[in-house]
Amino acid sequence: MPWGATRFLFLIGALSLFIFGMKTMTEGIQASAGIRLRQILESMTKNRVTGVLSGFLLTGVLQSSSATTVMTVSFVNAGLISLAQSAGIMMGANMGTTITGWIVSLLGFRVDITVYALAILAVAAPLLFMRKTEFRSWGTALTGFALLFMGLGFLKETVPTFSENSGFVQLIISYANIPVLGVIMFVILGIIITLIVQSSSTAITLTMAFCATGVIPFEAAAAMVLGENIGTTATAEVAALVGNVHAKRSARIHTLFNIIGALWMVFLIPYVLPLIGKFLAADPYSNTDAGHQAATIGLAAFHSVFNLTNVLLLIWFVPQLVKLATKTVRSRGRDDETFRLEYIDTAIQIxxxxxxxxxxxxxxxxxxxxxxxxxxxxxxxxxxxxxxxxxxxxxxxxxxxxxxxxxxxxxxxxxxxxxxxxxxxxxxxxxxxxxxxxxxxxxxxxxxxxxxxxxxxxxxxxxxxxxxxxxxxxxxxxxxxxxxxxxxxxxxxxxxxxxxxxxxxxxxxxxxxxxxxxxxxxxxxxxxxxxxxxxxxxxxxxxxxxxxxxxxxxxxxxxxxx
Structure with missing residues (x-):
């Protein structure tokens, strides 16, 4: 089908199915394991390392860093964990969200995942009609997982393809070749995409889909991934708007962590990407099917390397991040006679x-x-x-x-x-x-x-x-x-x-x-x-x-x- 309005609608529909599947899967897992999620956060935030681990595990299970960060803001708002404890969870959430990239790069663009989606639905359907609430919740989670796979399959088919000599591809390449400034432009593009779809996992999947068809070159896609890491902080910032000053500071720690990481990586991208390319089966810079496939795996590796390195660097500066967040989010004083729900956070439904x-x-x-x-x-x-x-x-x-x-x-x-x-x-x-x-x-x-x-x-x-x-x-x-x-x-x-x-x-x-x-x-x-x-x-x-x-x-x- 030629590229036009109809195919654009197909692309939006495929993306919507992917987002809906992720949302359904997350809600199902949260409903079935809500109390366990709470217990994990409460028991595994005794120090920075266990805090990072808990954020990583929760995000890996939920497949949504936004859900983990909003949960964390909610706990800080309710006084269950401190700002320093929330910082570790936020760092772990960034690492956990890299799992989605590996699933997409290793499975999503190699096999016909629609077949697996139908098999998952066959297992999920009986669970949805069971009396026990927990079974129905897991049925919902599996249904969301299947829809996510189906959306990913449709996304792969509807993403446009352009020849290497097309004007659009040449325009992208010309900007990608501008040192530092070109990287910053694609970082901003990644932020915008994430703000639109309200999910860094979805934005990264979309970026990988474009990279898999050769629309976006490897280096530009990597810069967009950096932007998508920053864009995902908007969810926690919005959730914190209805919270107290501690909730706002927790969200600000997440934002500072991702922005600081993006700032130092912007200058190192030209050196990091070739190093990652040496470990791939094909040249991720080449305009071939093998090169495009290698580029998607390279993006998943870059995302993981960036977040892991950022955690290892900044985990030692948690007190400084807390102080910076405290300075940038000033307390306006407590007027306890002005009505406001102080603990209930309507942005989260767990x-x-x-x-x-x-x-x-x-x-x-x-x-x-x-x-x-x-x-x-x-x-x-x-x-x-x-x-x-x-x-x-x-x-x-x-x-x-x-x-x-x-x-x-x-x-x-x-x-x-x-x-x-x-x-x-x-x-x-x-x-x-x-x-x-x-x-x-x-x-x-x-x-x-x-x-x-x-x-x-x-x-x-x-x-x-x-x-x-x-x-x-x-x-x-x-x-x-x-x-x-x-x-x-x-x-x-x-x-x-x-x-x-x-x-x-x-x-x-x-x-x-x-x-x-x-x-x-x-x-x-x-x-x-x-x-x-x-x-x-x-x-x-x-x-x-x-x-x-x-x-x-x-x-x-x-x-x-x-």
Whole structure:
């Protein structure tokens, strides 16, 4: 078929099938091994070497450095790993992404991989219809792998071929022969391609496909690979935009690592490529089928040599990279009264990791309700009207924050629930939704109490010393219950929830509310009672008992009692 609009659409379609296959394969592997991926990152980041190894293994399994880097940014954002630990993983991810190049160069352009793709689909199809979630996830992963192979096969057939004397090839060669400047131009081209397809593996595969047909010479393709290494950092940078300053710095370390590597390799390409060429079966610079095949293998080797050397050079300068990232990404200070989901990262959709992030968001949520409680308690004894007005405003602002947090967490969990989740993960999602709902209701209770106290002050209604003492004692119980709730929220899944202590505090709150209510009714019946202050007093101790109900609901949800 001659080159034209139709064939261009075929090329885009083949590339789209390849990207879709990679995305499907990655999602399937993540869904089936999400918790194991998390455990690997947590256990293998004790030093730089194991951090590099963990990044390499994860990227090799997922076949996506973007997935690994975004996961890493997510963990830094959630406070699970440090900046220095993330640097090692980022370096390993760059090495892991070279595996795709070897698969493509050794298999993709030598054999009819469409046949293998159909065989893989034959294995994957039955798995997709099994009841067990893990089998379905692996079926999805294998289906993605097959689609990736099919896309690669179509890509090989649709990439245009040009003769050595064609104007396009001559233009590429003329720029490729310009020392340093020509290399930089193709580096920029590689960056642009990666930004468009949003995957360095896909961009490198496309570059190899053009190199295999002789459209792009060996040296120009190698420069493009350098650019594609830089372009892939955009994914982590975008993911970090919604994260905290530590997440942004982690993404910046990845960018600095790749840019520094590209800078020194730009000047060494004329010396490195001939050295690699000596180990190939044919001359990668020759315009023959054997030369083109050798060039694709040479590109895979160049990609590996570059990333391995860059890691070996920069792994000793991790502290300096951390300092540079810290200087280039300044902290704007923490305004904890401005709403923002601090831990949840919408750029990544991996069930186990997302649940960890949501849990950390709930800890922050619980801390906000505890602050609201402390403000309301202080209002009972505060006599300065300006201080009272300030606290009422802060409580109102916090109440709006809790409303927004509940909506965002609920929307996030709704997106998670549409994924392939294990039964345990589904239960955890339901628990998170229940906890979020109860924390928002707890914020509503404290806001209502603040409004009640505000009306009391405006109406010049005063409590008796006994009423104030009783309310403060009940607040002491609420504070203990909140502290226990927050402690339970901060525990890992493996730690036991202190539910007995929580239930004991709830019983004491109920007992005290019943006692105060009985005394309140008795005094009304006696006829010697200030009804205006008594009504406000009754509203407040009843609200505190409701707050206790929501607090115990949180601990019960954490203990699986929902």
């Amino acid at each position: 069930s186990e990791i997302s649940l960890v992030e949501a849990k950390n968001e709930l800890v922050k949520f619980g801390d906000i309700t505890m602050r609201m409680c402390s403000f309301v308690r202080k209002l009972l004894t505060e006599t300065d009207s300006d201080v009272q007005d300030d606290m009422h405003k802060r409580i109102q602002k916090y109440e709006k924050i809790t409303d927004k947090m509940e909506v965002e967490i609920a929307n996030y969990c709704a997106r998670l629930s549409r994924m392939e989740l294990s039964n345990l993960a589904s239960e955890r999602v339901r628990a998170i939704l229940s906890i979020s709902n109860n924390l928002e209701s707890l914020g509503d209770v404290f806001y209502k109490m603040s409004s009640t106290i505000e009306r009391k002050s405006a109406a010049k209604i005063w409590f008796t010393p006994d009423q104030r003492i009783n309310l403060l004692e009940m607040f002491d119980l609420i504070n203990k219950a909140l502290a226990n709730m927050l402690n339970n929220l901060e525990k890992d899944e493996s730690e036991e929830i202190d539910i007995n202590y929580a239930k004991d505090l709830e019983r004491k709150l109920n007992k005290m509310r019943n006692h105060l209510k009985h005394e309140y009714i008795r005094r009304i019946e006696s006829g010697n009672y200030n009804m205006r202050s008594g009504s406000v007093y009754s509203d407040l101790f009843s609200s505190l008992e409701k707050a206790g109900d929501h607090i115990i609901n949180v601990s019960e949800a954490l203990a699986g009692e929902i």
